[in-house]
Amino acid sequence: MSKPTGLHYVLPILAGRVTRFATRLRGGGSAMPGVVVQKLAPHIMRDVASQLPYGVVFVLGSNGKSTTTNLLSAIMREHGLRVFTNPSGANMPQGIASAILAETSLTGRMDADIAILEIDEGYGAVIARQLKPATAVILNLLVDQIYRFGEPDKVAQMFRGIAAEITSSIVLNRDDNFLGKLGSELEAEGRLQVEYFGATPEVQASAPHGQVSARDFSDVAAAASREAAAEVVHADGYDARISWAGTVYDIRMPSRGLHYAVDIAAAFTLAARNLGDKFDIQRAITAVQTTKTVYGRGEILQVNGVEVEILMLKNLASLQLNLDYLQETPESVLFAYDESSKDPSWLYAADLSKLDHVDVISGPKGAFVALRLAYEGKDFGVIEPDITKAVQRMLDGPRPTSGRHTFFLDYDQMMATRRYLGYKDLEAGAA
Amino acid sequence: MTISVLELYPAHLSLNGDVGNRTALVRRMRLAGIDVAEHAYHPGDTLPDTPDIVTIGTGTSSAQRSLASDIARLAPLLAEWSEAGVVIFAAGAGFHLLSASVRFGADEVIPGAGVFAGSADASRPRIITEAFAVESDFGLLIGTENHTSVFVGRPDQKPIGRVRHGVGNGDGTDGAVVNNSFGTHLHGPALVLNPSLADHLIGLATGRAGVDYVRSGEHDALDKTVELARSILINKLPSSGQKS
Numbered sequence: 001m002s003k004p005t006g007l008h009y010v011l012p013i014l015a016g017r018v019t020r021f022a023t024r025l026r027g028g029g030s031a032m033p034g035v036v037v038q039k040l041a042p043h044i045m046r047d048v049a050s051q052l053p054y055g056v057v058f059v060l061g062s063n064g065k066s067t068t069t070n071l072l073s074a075i076m077r078e079h080g081l082r083v084f085t086n087p088s089g090a091n092m093p094q095g096i097a098s099a100i101l102a103e104t105s106l107t108g109r110m111d112a113d114i115a116i117l118e119i120d121e122g123y124g125a126v127i128a129r130q131l132k133p134a135t136a137v138i139l140n141l142l143v144d145q146i147y148r149f150g151e152p153d154k155v156a157q158m159f160r161g162i163a164a165e166i167t168s169s170i171v172l173n174r175d176d177n178f179l180g181k182l183g184s185e186l187e188a189e190g191r192l193q194v195e196y197f198g199a200t201p202e203v204q205a206s207a208p209h210g211q212v213s214a215r216d217f218s219d220v221a222a223a224a225s226r227e228a229a230a231e232v233v234h235a236d237g238y239d240a241r242i243s244w245a246g247t248v249y250d251i252r253m254p255s256r257g258l259h260y261a262v263d264i265a266a267a268f269t270l271a272a273r274n275l276g277d278k279f280d281i282q283r284a285i286t287a288v289q290t291t292k293t294v295y296g297r298g299e300i301l302q303v304n305g306v307e308v309e310i311l312m313l314k315n316l317a318s319l320q321l322n323l324d325y326l327q328e329t330p331e332s333v334l335f336a337y338d339e340s341s342k343d344p345s346w347l348y349a350a351d352l353s354k355l356d357h358v359d360v361i362s363g364p365k366g367a368f369v370a371l372r373l374a375y376e377g378k379d380f381g382v383i384e385p386d387i388t389k390a391v392q393r394m395l396d397g398p399r400p401t402s403g404r405h406t407f408f409l410d411y412d413q414m415m416a417t418r419r420y421l422g423y424k425d426l427e428a429g430a431a
Numbered sequence: 432m433t434i435s436v437l438e439l440y441p442a443h444l445s446l447n448g449d450v451g452n453r454t455a456l457v458r459r460m461r462l463a464g465i466d467v468a469e470h471a472y473h474p475g476d477t478l479p480d481t482p483d484i485v486t487i488g489t490g491t492s493s494a495q496r497s498l499a500s501d502i503a504r505l506a507p508l509l510a511e512w513s514e515a516g517v518v519i520f521a522a523g524a525g526f527h528l529l530s531a532s533v534r535f536g537a538d539e540v541i542p543g544a545g546v547f548a549g550s551a552d553a554s555r556p557r558i559i560t561e562a563f564a565v566e567s568d569f570g571l572l573i574g575t576e577n578h579t580s581v582f583v584g585r586p587d588q589k590p591i592g593r594v595r596h597g598v599g600n601g602d603g604t605d606g607a608v609v610n611n612s613f614g615t616h617l618h619g620p621a622l623v624l625n626p627s628l629a630d631h632l633i634g635l636a637t638g639r640a641g642v643d644y645v646r647s648g649e650h651d652a653l654d655k656t657v658e659l660a661r662s663i664l665i666n667k668l669p670s671s672g673q674k675s
Contacts, residue, residue: 146577147575150579153493215442215443215494345448345449345575347448347451348451349445367656367659367660370656370659370660371624371656371660375454375455375653376454
C-alpha cells in the first residue's frame with residue numbers, strides 16, 4: 001500500500017466538514033459527515049489510522065466499554081501520549097468515522113499517538129477491517145440486547161469474528177465463561193498474544209451476584225487456572241486492591257463495585273501491553289484515581305445543593321451490579337425505562353432487594369418497571385412518563401436526609417436528564 | 432393446604448426473565464391468602480415430588496442441547512403429571528422441550544418429553560415480535576416472541592390461540608394445550624402480562640387441590656398496573672384485522 005500523499009484528501013474532508021456544519025444547523029445527528037467522506041475517499045479511515053505510532057485499540061464487551069475507554073485514555077495521557085477516542089456511545093461505523101474525520105486535518109493526518117475506540121460488537125468486524133487494530137480488549141459477555149442478538153452464543157461468534165481481524169494482541173476477562181474459552185481457542189491458534197485480567201475466586205464469590213456473566217452451555221467450563229496480568233483481590237464500595245506484577249496496590253475508584261475494579265484491571269493490562277517498558281503502574285494508578293466517571297455511569301451531579309447520582313441501566317448485569325454496590329438502601333429513587341430498551345422481560349431476573357421503594361417511575365416503558373415492583377409488593381409512588389417532569393418532581397419533593405437522589409436511567413433518559421439539569425457537555429465526552 | 436410451584440431448569444432456561452411466570456403465579460395466590468411453596472429443579476437433582484404447578488422457560492439452543500439427557504430422565508414423570516392434570520406452563524424453549532422433539536440442524540434432533548404432540552424445528556431464521564398478540568379463550572394474550580422455530584402440532588391438538596400479530600407456531604396459531612398443560616411462544620414473561628391466563632392456571636391447580644382462589648382488591652390494584660404495561664404493547668399492534 002502506498003503512503004498517502006495527503007492532498008487527495010482535501011476535497012473529501014472539506015465535503016465532510018460542510019456536511020457536519022449543515023447537519024448541526026438542522027440539529028441532526030453526527031453520522032452523516034462520515035458517510036459523505038467515506039463515499040468520496042473509501043480508504044481514508046485505514047490511512048489515517050495507519051499513521052498512528054501506537055496504532056488503534058478496540059475496547060469491546062457487553063458492559064463497561066465507555067468506562068474502560070475512559071480509564072485507558074487517562075492512563076495513556078498520563079504516560080504522555082496524545083489520545084484520540086470516540087465520544088461515549090458513538091460506537092457504530094458512521095459515528096466512529098465522523099469522530100475520526102472531525103479530528104483529521106485536510107491532508108488526512110490526525111494529531112494523536114494512539115486511537116482508543118469503544119466498538120459495538122455487532123459492527124466490530126466491519127470496523128476492524130477498516131481500521132486494522134493492533135490490540136483489543138474484550139471485557140465481558142453478558143446477557144444483553146436479546147432483542148437484537150437473539151442469544152449470547154451469537155455475540156460470542158461476533159467476538160470470534162472481530163478477534164480474527166486483530167493483528168497483534170488481545171486482552172480478555174479470564175473469568176468470563178465465553179471469553180475464557182475464546183482465549184483457549186486463540187492460544188491454540190497461536191497468531192495473537194493473549195493476556196488476561198480477572199478477579200480472585202474469593203472476590204467473585206463474595207460479590208452478591210458475581211459478574212452476572214452469560215453462561216456458556218456448549219461444554220464444561222475450563223478450569224480457571226491461568227494467570228491474570230492484573231487481578232482484583234479486593235473490591236468494596238469505592239475501594240479496590242489490584243495485584244500487578246507481584247505487588248498489590250490500593251486504589252480509590254471513581255465509582256463503586258467489582259465491575260468497576262475489573263474494568264480498571266482490564267485497562268492496566270491493556271495499557272501495559274501497548275506501552276511495553278514505558279508502562280508505569282504508579283502513573284496508571286494516578287490516572288485512574290483522578291479521572292472522572294463517564295457521564296451517567298455512577299456520575300454524581302450537583303443540583304441546587306443536592307446530589308443526583310446517575311446509575312445506568314442497560315441490561316440485567318448493569319442494573320444488578322449497580323444495585324449490589326449501593327452502600328445503603330437508596331432514600332429517594334427515580335427509575336426510568338426507555339422505548340429503546342425493546343424487551344424488558346429481564347427485569348424479572350433482577351434481584352431488587354436493595355430497593356425498598358421507588359418514588360417516581362418515568363420513560364415511555366416505565367409501566368413495565370411499575371409492574372415489576374407491583375409483583376414484588378413494592379411501592380412506586382407515581383408514574384410520570386415525561387422524564388423532565390419526573391426529574392422536576394424529584395427535585396420538588398422533600399430533600400433527602402442523605403443529601404442524595406438516586407436515578408436509574410437508561411441511555412436516552414440519562415441524556416435527557418443531564419440536559420435538563422444543565423449539564424450540556426455531552427458532545428465533548430468525558431475528558 | 433399448600434400449593435407447590437416447581438420451576439424446571441431455572442439456571443438454564445431463564446433467558447427472558449422467565450422466573451417472572453413463577454413470580455406472577457405465586458404473588459396472585461398469596462394475595463388470595465393461599466399458602467404457596469416454591470421449588471426449583473436443576474439437572475441431576477433428585478426427582479421432585481408431584482407439584483401443583485410446573486413452569487419451564489426460554490433459553491438458548493446451547494442450553495437446550497445441554498439439557499437433552501436430563502429431559503429424557505424427566506420425561507416419564509412429566510408425561511405422568513400432565514396425564515394426571517398437573518398444571519404445566521411452558522414458554523419458548525421450554526414448550527419445545529416438552530414436545531416430541533426439537534430440531535437444531537439438518538441432522539441434529541433431540542427428543543423432548545412428549546407432553547405435547549408435535550415437533551419444533553428450531554433451526555429457522557430468528558423471529559422477533561415486540562408486540563406478539565394471540566386471541567385466546569382468555570382474551571387477548573400479549574407479550575413478546577423471540578425464537579428461531581416453527582412448531583408443527585398434531586391436527587387434533589388445540590393451540591393456545593390464534594395469532595393476531597406475530598408468528599407463533601408458524602401456521603397462524605400459537606402454542607398447544609393438552610389436559611392442563613399449556614405451551615406458548617409468549618414471553619414478557621407471559622403470565623405477568625396476562626392475568627386472565629394466570630388466574631385460569633391458578634383456578635385449575637387450586638381446584639384440583641380443593642383450595643378456593645378468590646381474587647381480592649389487591650388483585651384489582653395489581654391488574655391496573657398490568658393494564659398500563661399491556662397497553663404499551665397493544666398500542667404497537669397494527670390496526671385490527673391486519674395480520675403480519
